[in-house]
Amino acid sequence: MEPGLLLQLLINGLALGVIYALIAMGLALIFGVLEIVNFAHGELYMLAAMAAYFVTSDLHTGYWVSIVLVTAGGFCLGVVLYELLLAPVAGRSFERSILLTLGLSMVLQNGAVFLLTTTPRMEITRYSYSTLVVGDLRLPVLRLNALGLALSAFAILYFVLHRTRSGKAMRGVAQNRAAALMVGIDPRAAARLAVAIGVGLSGLAGAALAPVYSVHPAMGFAFVFKAFAIIIIGGLGNVSGAALAAVMLGVLESLAGGFLPPAFVDALAFVLMILVLLLRPQGLFGRGVRV
């Protein structure tokens, strides 16, 4: 195959993969710090995309403004979510939290269908029809923006997790809750921040992708299951593992899409997950945290 096509597929895969990564990292962070599998994570992404659409179409804000607004909104929503719903079940059995978040996802997804119908909507921005052409490569500007935003988000997240006190507190709680308590880390503050960041990342993904894919109530549903597979492949609770696994999956899906029928592309994530479970159950990059 021609190198031009290969490069194009690679870049597409990279763009796809970083979006997967934004969603999967949030999920991994929340699981690592709270031991909660957030079923509603996809719906939060969907909410963000919906919000971005309405903010740009009804309030006529610009593309970049909508991104900032929705990401910040996601962050705040995360705090509210934690205080209202997640904090009460955080210490309890794992099943309770997964069912709670499942209930939330049911309310959000079906509520969106009820209120907004299933008609897909397309957010139009000033970049919507711009494509950067470099030699044989066609790079839609919106996707490039999304890629850039995601990479910036990773950099910021890495900085927060490794260089700030709150970030280290989150990692401490994720690795060894008892020890973290003993050295005086406040688990509630760490958990609150983790959820805020996790939802904020989904918000960023939603806002960045609203103009790229069509916006409809079921859009989160498809992503979230792949996100689950990704965090198993990367290692439950391992945030950087999730990011790497996500990018790998994006690239693999893109490459596979060039050769295989679309059906197999979707199933790829789950097949890989099963392989990882059979051959290396702790994930490719190891469990960042206890399971």
Add this chain to the structure above:
Amino acid sequence: MTGNRAGAGPHAPVPRRGGHGPVNGRKLRAAAVMAGLATLAMLPFWVGTPYALELGITAALFAVLSTGLNLVYGYTGLLSFAQVGFFGIGGYASALLAVDAGWPMFAGALAGGLLATMFGILIGYTSLRLSRHAFAIVSLSFALLCLIVARDWVSLTRGPMGVPGLMAPTLAVRGLGDSDLARLDLNRPADFYGLMLAYAAIALALVHRLVGSRIGRAFVAIKLNQPVAESQGIDPLRHRLLAIGLSALLTGIAGGLYVFHLTITDPSVFDFYYTETMLIMVIIGGPGSFWGVLTASLLFSAVPDLLRFTTDLRMVLYGAVLIAAMLVFPGGFGGWIEARRAARSRRRMPA
């Protein structure tokens, strides 16, 4: 409601579930169950409308589905989203065997159930080695993978068009001559209702027997306190696989039969709607409460339709109920009853 509740296993010295009070109590309960079954069986003759029969068929189906989930989640403590996968695999296997290989419905349904069991044991064995968390996620992915395969692997499953044209058989009942009663045309709703009712009764009786036995007690022990159970010689993996396998079998057979009522099997048989509904029934009825879940499944089959909610609104409501349940009453109705019993015992204790 003295029911077969997880945590209140067989009392010494009677190994069968004796319940409280003398033998008369047990006989009374058995009689009540028989009477209830007889009433349900007569439904087509009282309210023979297609709508009522459809409700009846759905109720019988969900009774089996939710009890299967109860067996895995309520009794053994394993949250599983795989049930709908077993349901659909049973349906597809049965349909494809009938259409491509001319198999009769009952044989196809049984084969579907066995195939579902194999998958259940496979995903159970691979993920339980890791943890319960992994099993939950893998069971979810399994259900989704089934949907994807049904929709996209067209050469195997006929894709979104599904497998139409399923004809249920006509059974001849010997000894009743040639009258209408002597032939059960299972394509008729009334007769199919009879089949589903009979199957549900058998499946539920089997599960009831199992959970009332020492095997059920072992399930509960593993759920309540796995290290203790292990230190007493109980193998958690074997028991969990038994629960998963049996629920997969019963659910798969149910699917294998049900698709003949739908006369078609298509990817919608893997719809997440089934999972959400089953979960509500188990949570409200009370995980680990046999009769609680059964009651909830009958209620939730009938009531939402009667209230004429649209599907989305119904799901929003279910979601809200789920959230409320997890925040406030995770044990469901059965759990509430159990807590009252324990409180009464505590009050009876000497100071």
Add this chain to the structure above:
Amino acid sequence: MTGTALTGTEGRPLFEVRGLTKRYYGLTAVADLGFTVPDGGIVGLIGPNGSGKSTTIDCISGFQAADEGRWFLGCRELSGRKPHVHALAGLARTFQTVRAYDAMSLLDNLATAAQAHDGLGWWQALRAGPRLLHAETEAAARARNLLDIVGLADHAESPAGILSYGQRKLLAIAATMMTRPRLVVLDEPVAGVNPTMIRRIETAIRALNESGAALLIVEHNIDFIMNLCRTVIVLEQGRKIAEGPPASIRENPRVLAAYLGGSPSAGADA
């Protein structure tokens, strides 16, 4: 009964551990530990905090994977097997965190403890035939007897969740007796209970021993150990530093030093 060699091999101890080693994240919790428990014997395992007692018993009962080492109950090697395999071979144990099936009645707790040991399989359990009925009846009778012995007969039908801390410890001991074990590992049986309850637990433990089980007891309460055990093993930082009858342990200078200069009496160093 006590004294008879159940192993069938003259001179061989009932339980033997060789070269047990367990490491966590670079720290060695247990290093090359070896000891034996004679048939019908009572062996105590003591040592300051962090000496590796809990890790040792978790490993030899199958609840944690050992990095190195082998252990044998009778002729049967149990190294690396799962916990329930240990239990079926005749090794019962209690837990420091005093576990019971809270929602089940005391009788059901004891019946559950016994059920894996009467050799009846799933099919027989479902058929509910005469063999099962006989086994369950006999187990129920034994359960009531045991509850009498430990003084919990009044609450036989009540859920275990209502018991006090000390009563739960008694229930746990009764549960081990239901399995007719050859060796029972007791994990801090008298920690956190008042002196009256200590006496009751000690009586229950002696009854356990008299019924034919050998005992391995981990405890912080030194007096309790010295009073009850015929052999005492002392661990420090994962290694065995002394082994012998209580009198010799009391005077052993290494042991005294290990307990931070104090004398090993009046236990309860939390």
